[in-house]
Amino acid sequence: MTKTPSRAIDLAVVGTVALDDVATPAGKADAVLGGSATYFSVAASLFARVGLVAVVGDDFPRPFRELLAARDIDLSGLETAHGRTFHWAGRYDGAMNAATTLKTDLNVLETFSPSLGEGHRQAPYVFLANTAPAIQLSVLSQLTKPRLVVADTMNLWIDVARDGLLEVLRRVDGLVVNDEEARSLSGARNLIAAGKRLLGMGPRFVIVKKGEHGAFLFGRDRSYALPSYPLEDVRDPTGAGDSFAGGLMGALAASGRFETADVARAMVYGTVTASYAVSTFSLDGLSKVSRSDVEGRAEDLRRFVTL
């Protein structure tokens, strides 16, 4: 069970904390801090008090824990298990649109089954990062007063745990997936058709991320499109989607409003936090960003899309 947080958590995230080996046309980095919950937490911490729920091994470097603590992220839900931390290795080529996975050592992740303490169960905002639908459902059943729950997933679960995933979709408020996942889960090749079908599967809103091409939002009352932040130099796309989700959920938790138009406005923040994530390897850029840096880029992005 997760421990008691020192202060109330606004936004709980359940996902992975990883060590990553990454190679891109811009360079390489080994055993750097990564993982879905990590990128999410650092991005969301710009807007809200985040509680990170994940597991690491007893090899997890102290400086990485300190980086998270320095962002005022609550780590009482970060379990340390005997063994090695989840380790992912991947490579991006060319236009860096997709990662080639070279290695996935689950290690301590293999037996991870999060049992939330009272402080995490009561979190009003919850993000279920990409984990097995069974884990996502277990977390959902532990929540006592969620105001907004949003889930991510990946193609593996769409293929091997579709029924569980469909049950997740019926029980969450929002879904955030990338273009390939949207196609695969909906069965529609066209992304507009895919987004609308996913909306019919339960959530109140669906966001389809398209990497450098931005993101679509599908809501009951309207749809919305936002391009990615205009960067001339992308160094490492790892964590872009989780940083997007973190900025999005952080901004939603801070505003307390989540009509479709509010989600659209929060996408600006998700897009900005993702832009910082991809400008450097690992969390090097995103972890140093201030709220006023983010507001500056948010204003740039709004100008970029305003007629």
Add this chain to the structure above:
Amino acid sequence: MTKTPSRAIDLAVVGTVALDDVATPAGKADAVLGGSATYFSVAASLFARVGLVAVVGDDFPRPFRELLAARDIDLSGLETAHGRTFHWAGRYDGAMNAATTLKTDLNVLETFSPSLGEGHRQAPYVFLANTAPAIQLSVLSQLTKPRLVVADTMNLWIDVARDGLLEVLRRVDGLVVNDEEARSLSGARNLIAAGKRLLGMGPRFVIVKKGEHGAFLFGRDRSYALPSYPLEDVRDPTGAGDSFAGGLMGALAASGRFETADVARAMVYGTVTASYAVSTFSLDGLSKVSRSDVEGRAEDLRRFVTL
């Protein structure tokens, strides 16, 4: 030399009129009306009096000529040469992001060298569709009072006639290219960097089209991004880029203003005319559209991108 138009031309386009064989996942069509100047003219005719400058063979079907005339497009610059009309065959697979060219029979196009009459030389707005840079330069030198000249090109000319193309870039106001052409012409893989480099090569504005992902505009004072119109069913992408350019230039000719913000607003119309072009094979959809249909979709599109 082109003949004298019956009424003053607002917008002249020099390019191709073709017969197309097209196969897509949605179906196939043989010997249908196509060509860059054709799609451009039909789209632009919604906004302005268009003069089409191109060549066809003596096999060019009368109904195709009538379709163009019915849009009030001036055809005094449409030369009929002895021989067969330019014939292109192509196929689109999967997400239809790129055409595979199966056949390019230049036919009468091989010896085409446009000599403009007075009515076409005096056109205030001119679009140089994709032709050899030598032809584009020849047309440029014949213009007597252009207010706004915009050019397109293709990878072939970037590879085999780069110097001529660079001269074109120094002499036009605007450039409209797709993402691959932008990368190839600029040498930058990142599209934001590519657009900015192209802007440094002469034009006052550069538009980079990204197909289903919309388009970027780069101007001296600002940049702008617009997604494509949210269609659930794309049947044939042929002519999308030329229809975009036609709607864009038609709207610019109608407004008479071309600051970067005006170009951005005109992109909405280009995006809408392209959306009609891709909804059907050939000009079947676009040629039946009314100005009020276009205004309706333009309003939809503005809502789609408004926070």
